Amino acid sequence: VALGWTTIAPGNGRSVIASSVLVSYTPLFLKGLWVTLKLTGVAILLGSTLGVIVGIVRASGVKWLRVLATLYIGLFRSIPILLIVFFSYFALPIFFNFNFPQYEAAVLALAVYCSAYMAEIVRGSINAISPGQKEAAQVLGLSRIGTLRYIILPQAFVIALPPAISVCIMTFKDSSVVSIIGYFELTATGLAIREIDPGNEATALGALLVIGAMYFVIAYSLSLVGTFFETRTRRKFGSNVLTTKRKAFRVGARPMLEDV
């Protein structure tokens, strides 16, 4: 790994020093990565749970609940993650009159953000299943919950998996934003190491490149997993799963903000 760091400033005598300095910070980098992974994991777990509930509600028949879910999804998909993080860290404590630690604020913001995108995917996947499935299940005497549980959701899950993985990648990448409210994760680690040794020119760039590389390795591996599931889904369902989206645009459904 050290080889990449030494090439940051070729021909510069300091670059060798810089690389050895960066190597000595390896435990710090790894700890930052671990904190980011934990934070993202918890946020994705909470966000997916909330997202599945909101998505099912959004696809359901109860009108006022559906409107609420639509507003929820629309709101959190039209404002940037940084604003959500700011709101949960600076505004919610005023609202509820208690001190919100950075970790809880970060998890809440990321989970809410993740859930809005997940809900949209869940809705799309449920709608992608042909209505014949639901009708057949009801003819066979399954209840509405039973239809959802045994017929709709298992099929929707397979369709939702690849886009859900991209949402996980997005949440992972956007978790870097919580460094702004002072939560000490990977990005904050990189900035701090840069500031420990500002005189060392190559370290300043090197520390940031190292954290960038760490984000890249995790996100890219996840995207490969996503590609694997996508090809599998396509083989299973044929390409018609993918064309439903474009058909929706043609019949005049709103193409913007709805498409994932």
Place this chain on the structure above:
Amino acid sequence: LYFAVYQFHFGVLIKFWPELLRAAGTTVLISVTAFAISMPISLGAVFLRCGKHRLVRILVAVYVEIFRNTPLLVIVYVLYFGLPSINVVMGAYTCGILALTLCGTAYLIEIFRGSLSAIPIGQYHAAATLGMTRFRTNATIIIPQLMRISYPAVGNQVNGMILGSSLVSVIGINDITQVSYLIGSETFRYIEAFMAAAVLYIVVTHTVSYLWRLVGRRLRRGMGVL
């Protein structure tokens, strides 16, 4: 419960309206500039990505994967805090727009690549039969279809860039997020300030979506297809 007694005072925002309006302008300016730069670049690069030179193909793919899988915030930090150490110094606006452009180009190339695969190969064959050069085929036959197929996805990307532009505020650009934070810290009315920011973002993104769809309808009417 405490929040039942929280008194909203949206009045404190009134004297800040010029700042908020200017902030909205900054957000739009940054994201639209970045989009306008990345659009022609990615339209050109997608033909390199799907071209016949293997090395070029791989290079473009590497670029796309790097910028799609690294957080925008980290890219902003590398450009603004990292590069000065090797004597590449850029202003906050340049850094912000550059970071957004680099990321946006990567996403747009991927969108265009997907759309390119939806165009039947017969279009190329027909153009070749008519004796058109490769460049002319791409410019007059392929790109118009490419734009039409990718139109909704590109619109989403514009929205994504508007939301992404909030991250560049951390290097001291007074966009909507930054200004609402400053107003909040000055008046301690964070709730009202962030709500105003959220409303501004919703107005901006939905206006842009609306205009995008409007233009799209016009274009489609002119072309008579899709």
